[in-house]
Amino acid sequence: MLEVQNLVVKYGAVQAVKGNSFTVRQGEIVSILGANGAGKSSTLFGVAGMIDTKGKFFSRDIVEGKIIFKGQDIAGYSSDKRVKIGLILCPEGRRNFPELTIKENLKMGAFCRGDFDKNIDFVYSIFPRLKERERQLANSLSGGEQQMLAIGRSLMGDPVMLMLDEPSLGLSPVLIDEVFAVLVKLKEKGIPILLVEQNAIRSLKISDRAYILETGIIIHEDKAAAILHDEKLKKAYLGL
Amino acid sequence: MLLIIQGILSGIPAGVTYGLMGFSIALIFRTTGVMNFAIGHCGMLGVFVGWMTLGYTNSLILAILAGIVFGLILGALIERFLMRPINNMSHGGMLIITLGLLFIFTDAAMLLWGTEFYSFPPIYGGAPLIINTSAQPLLLAGNDIAIALVGLALSIILALVLGYTKIGIASRARAQDVIGAKVVGINTNRIDMIAWSVGIAIAVIVGFLVAPKESVQPGMLLNLLIFGLVACVLGGFGSPFGAIAGGLVLGVLEKIATVFVPVDYRLAIILFIVIAVLVLKPSGIFAKHIKTRA
Numbered sequence: 001m002l003e004v005q006n007l008v009v010k011y012g013a014v015q016a017v018k019g020n021s022f023t024v025r026q027g028e029i030v031s032i033l034g035a036n037g038a039g040k041s042s043t044l045f046g047v048a049g050m051i052d053t054k055g056k057f058f059s060r061d062i063v064e065g066k067i068i069f070k071g072q073d074i075a076g077y078s079s080d081k082r083v084k085i086g087l088i089l090c091p092e093g094r095r096n097f098p099e100l101t102i103k104e105n106l107k108m109g110a111f112c113r114g115d116f117d118k119n120i121d122f123v124y125s126i127f128p129r130l131k132e133r134e135r136q137l138a139n140s141l142s143g144g145e146q147q148m149l150a151i152g153r154s155l156m157g158d159p160v161m162l163m164l165d166e167p168s169l170g171l172s173p174v175l176i177d178e179v180f181a182v183l184v185k186l187k188e189k190g191i192p193i194l195l196v197e198q199n200a201i202r203s204l205k206i207s208d209r210a211y212i213l214e215t216g217i218i219i220h221e222d223k224a225a226a227i228l229h230d231e232k233l234k235k236a237y238l239g240l
Numbered sequence: 241m242l243l244i245i246q247g248i249l250s251g252i253p254a255g256v257t258y259g260l261m262g263f264s265i266a267l268i269f270r271t272t273g274v275m276n277f278a279i280g281h282c283g284m285l286g287v288f289v290g291w292m293t294l295g296y297t298n299s300l301i302l303a304i305l306a307g308i309v310f311g312l313i314l315g316a317l318i319e320r321f322l323m324r325p326i327n328n329m330s331h332g333g334m335l336i337i338t339l340g341l342l343f344i345f346t347d348a349a350m351l352l353w354g355t356e357f358y359s360f361p362p363i364y365g366g367a368p369l370i371i372n373t374s375a376q377p378l379l380l381a382g383n384d385i386a387i388a389l390v391g392l393a394l395s396i397i398l399a400l401v402l403g404y405t406k407i408g409i410a411s412r413a414r415a416q417d418v419i420g421a422k423v424v425g426i427n428t429n430r431i432d433m434i435a436w437s438v439g440i441a442i443a444v445i446v447g448f449l450v451a452p453k454e455s456v457q458p459g460m461l462l463n464l465l466i467f468g469l470v471a472c473v474l475g476g477f478g479s480p481f482g483a484i485a486g487g488l489v490l491g492v493l494e495k496i497a498t499v500f501v502p503v504d505y506r507l508a509i510i511l512f513i514v515i516a517v518l519v520l521k522p523s524g525i526f527a528k529h530i531k532t533r534a
Contacts, residue, residue, distance in 0.1 A: 050423070055324065055325055056325050057325045057326055058326065058328060079422045079423070080422070080425045080427040083423070083424065084425055088423070088425075089423045091419055091420070094420075095417050095419045095420035095423065097416040097417055097421075098416055098417070099412070099416055100409065100412060100413060100416065104409055107406075108410065108413050108424050111410060111424050111426055112424075112425035112426075156424075157424065157425065
């Protein structure tokens, strides 16, 4: 489904991602784990085309490498073109539109693909609390509800593949359970997921495979279950 | 008392032009984060294009259309070839660049058309509206009625577009969170381009509205730029409709003030109001207080 080869992300002199290759296959949940500043978010930003490098006078940001999605090389695509073919990112920190209503936020999720009327029923069925508040502004929601809105908004665009950046950040354990249960549900629906998390144990439990990232380099790749049982690895790189 | 009513009557059309100018400044500022000091001069170039078209075709409608189309194109060009390549600069840097544009456009206009004052016909040249009262008649010039109507129509159209169309909601979304806008597939560059185009086209329209009064000349919209900025301050920056309301308040206050004090003090009084607003309610007198949960 997604094959990334030698992805490099540089912000000026700072090299955040140093030539990583990884894949996500149909029907998989794949985790990228690592500490703060390991380059996880930059990896996702690179794959989603969020780093605008074209035609700038003073930019020294660079994204290099091959990104093959559904058999086509999308490395030259702009972010909206990548969304249009179904590669959707749910970014870190929710990034909802605070002064739009819940419903308008969801409508924006279907901005360039996805059938609003059909998908909104699905989103409301997995997050009923959003339906109760559909007329409220997004900034009136609690942290957990905002995360639901962010995930719901990503689902409005009928993702062919979903990338999530720290969906559990700042949520209570109960809410984390709820969010991760939704991810498993999506996997069962056939949507492959690329998951970036600091909460290693929780994400390994629902993942099929995982990559461990340290200072911009993938240092280990294995089945999630194997990493979960490798005490040495967990101690050394995941701080568990 | 009648003088005050007359002040309100003639303040509304003036306020409409201030408000529309403020709207175009706020639209670009809110959407792209750039304070466009050259907006008045972009509008002035559009009016010159209209004025030349008028000379060739003798048709006011064609002239106005040509000016508006020119404004749309100018906005798109500025966004694509000037602002987009530098949009990773600091906002301060971009502000200085728009200030530079102001001087470039002034000098370009002087080079092309000289410093003469050219006359421009009013949109509606009909008889003024006269309301007879016991003491003295109240007067509202024909073009002023047209200005108020154009402003009203434009405000309604813009409110509907921004509030209810997909592209309007997307532009608000882009203003509120650029990363969020990108991840849902909004082409933020295109939204910025539309904001610049529409913003400058509105400035051109304002230029046509005031052209009969201010004449067609390189500095014709300089005052309007200042009043537009003041309207933005009153209405709260980043709220286009606050700017329209701010402009109306400003126009009416200005005309009422001139009833009591000499006209020379007009600008001083307005700037005093700005200082008072900035000190007492920096978010603007019409800004809603939005409670945000942590």
